[in-house]
Amino acid sequence: MNADRIEKETMQGAKKIAHLFKRLLFKAIKPFLPYLIIVILIFMILAMLVASVYSAMPEAGALGGVNPSDEDKKVKQEYEALCDRYNLEDAWLINDAPCEPGGEKYEASPDDSFYPGQGIRKFTVLPDPYGSDKALALKWGQVHAAALYRAYNFGQEEITHKEEITKGLHPYFYYKQSYVYTDGNSETEKSIQYLLVEAFTIEGHYQFHYKWVTETHGSGENKVTITKEELKDTHQLLPNKWQRLEDWLVNEYKLNKVDDVPLARTAVWEAGQGFNEGKEWLRWLIKNKDIGDFVSIAMIPPELIPYFKEAEERFGIPWWFLAAVAFKESSFNPRAENTGTHCYGLMQLTPSNWNHYSVLLGFDPIVDRENPRAQILCGAYMLRELGLKNIDWDGEWKEQTLAVLTFYGGFRGSDATERCREEYATPIWEYADNFRFMDSAIWPVPGYYEISSPFGPRLHSILNTWRDHDGIDIPAPMGQTVVSVSSGVVTHTGNMSDYGLTVVIQDGRHRYLYAHLSKISVADSQSVEPSMKIGEVGSTGLSDGPHLHLGIWDLAKEGWIDPMLVLRGKEEN
Known part of the structure; x- marks a missing residue:
């Protein structure tokens, strides 16, 4: 993998998208307009596409991110708000009692699907610790591409029907709740995780299956044993995983199912992927660093x-x-x-x-x-x-x-x-x-393995409101050493709202956020290795005592995942 290869693949992808849109446009307006007007319109549309897809370069801020124009930013925010709303429109909990070892599994099968039914209650966040829901959630670029195609297909000068399109493409998510058992020096504690068991989306109908595992962290008096359900496998049920998207295109745009749909689906999907492009950081990393130094x-x-x-x-x-x-x-x-x-x-x-x-x-x-x-x-x-x-x-x-x-x-x-x-x-x-040479990821606070607050929705101890806890809290004495769990580049150091003193480190896959520190030991743009000291435990920001808050953002899935999945211990069964 190198910069030239990625640049070449990016250019090839852009050419392919442009070529697909050109073919669709030509077919739609050929019977009505002279060839000269066709050429002019094609040029204008390609210019719009090029202008719409902007590249991202990492900044010193915590999220890296992009620098679009004010108008682009406003449009993108509108799409994102619609996606945030409709991604939760049918996100259902399906069991009223958490799963336990040896109990009912609450998992779907091809002959017994949860879709299109409803569950017990809706979620206000996408809670799957693996981020499977976030990976399959509707993204703003997919809606934008579908809206663009609608405008081209019906000869409209403006993009319309954004909400209707978002609603028509929105996913259906079904979750089960399952206990997580933690055994330490004190009695066994139980918390709950919410696991995605089924997803019906525009890129397939998926069912997820789990198994019970036990893992350990630390040893001796510091030993902590965790028993929970772990993802076992994933099945996609449709012979043509694009069936839902293609059916929607036929109904929405009155397409000829045989001739037009595969081309339209490819154009809309690949353009949407282009708008959602999430590999800018990896490109920057490859161009400016030795990627091998950041692999752990x-x-x-x-x-x-x-x-x-x-x-x-x-x-x-x-x-x-x-x-x-x-x-x-x-x-x-x-x-x-x-x-x-x-x-x-x-x-x-x-x-x-x-x-x-x-x-x-x-x-x-x-x-x-x-x-x-x-x-x-x-x-x-x-x-x-x-x-x-x-x-x-x-x-x-x-x-x-x-x-x-x-x-x-x-x-x-x-x-x-x-x-x-x-x-x-x-x-x-x-x-x-x-x-x-690394059997498991480095633990961020050596010697302290208790988790006082796990990943997922919880009642906030200070605000007394239900919030999505986007990481784990590891209590430890003030000033205890905090180390990096990964290789990477420091992208942020300093105060960050409720997080207080914070260090953010990024590799080619994840963004690692270390919060509530009392001291920071690294600098922006510094390269780090696993187990390198990056700061000390503190209680800065919105905190009720000294602890480390560790959050891990998956760059590909565009969402927080449970850090305990990355910090997995050694399995015992």
Whole structure:
């Protein structure tokens, strides 16, 4: 992965979107207007598209972010407000008593779906600790792209029907509540987490399944044991995951279902992805830093780590090597697709390889296509069959894996091996080294493992109102050392509203917020490594005593996730 490659892919994507819109526009107005007017309108629309998609560069502020014009910012805020409202329109809790080990699981199946029903009550936030709801939530760019297409399709000079479009595209979310048991020096404490079990969206109908696990943090008198439900797998039920979006386009825009819909859907979706583009930080990081220096286990999406480790147990390929391949191939995006080769998912298998290996491992090629667990296991199986069976992973494993990586990466020709070494294998080896030597993410307050307030909705101790707690609180003595859980770049130091003295660190996947500090030990733009001291525990800002508030924002999912997923301990069952 390098800056030139990303820049090239960005340009190719922009050209593709422009080409799709040009074809749609040409088809719509050809019967009515002279060719000269067509050329002028195409030029104007392409100019609008280019102006609408603005790039982001990281700032010193906590959120990095973009610098749009005042008008762009106003329009975007209007779309975001609509999305915030309608993403919660059908976000339902489906069980009145929390799940317990051995009890009812409250999970849907293809034959017993929660959609289109209603639950017990609606949520005021999207609470899934894994961020699965935030990843599937309707984004402002998708609504904007659909509104633009509506204006083009009906020959309107202004964008209209924004709320109707948002309502028509909004997702349906269904959650269960489940207990989290924490055993420390005192008696067992119970808290509640809210887990997404079903989502019906414009990019598929998903069902999520969970299993009970136990993990530990610390040892001796500081040992804390946590038992909770963990994401097991994800199924996408529709033979065509775009069915809902395509049906909506047919009904809304009166399209010919056979001829127009695939083109319209591709245009709207890819334009929406362009407006929502969230990779600006990663581009900046790659251009200005050595990306290998910012890769640590904390950067791996936490829900994927159990799947990598399961693949290691089954196929003998170290989890850290498989994670490195996935990062290189897809940047840990289970929906990544190469539009040229149609390789798909975390491990970027071709359609033929996916159909072959998924069946061999007992997966359904359609239902499990979006399942990260299936993608990782199939990729690992293929790598083993290609020749990673007898690698000395404690010896010269890098050179021993080169031939397999050359084939897997699609390098052919007389110079294939050397091109692979330079462009593909070496980055994978660097990532693997960084993942290998860290069994779990660093705990931010060494020696203090109690969680006084977990992630999720809670009654605020000072304000006495229900609020979404976007992180975890770790109580510790005033002045206790706080360390970085990850590699990264410091993007903010200083006071931040209710958070008080705060440090924000960012890598290629997450933004880590350390709040209520009494002292800051790093500077803006400084590079940090895992376990490096960044400050000291305090009680600044809106705080009822000395503690660290740690929040982790997932850049890809555009939302807070439960930090305990990143700080996962060692499983015991």
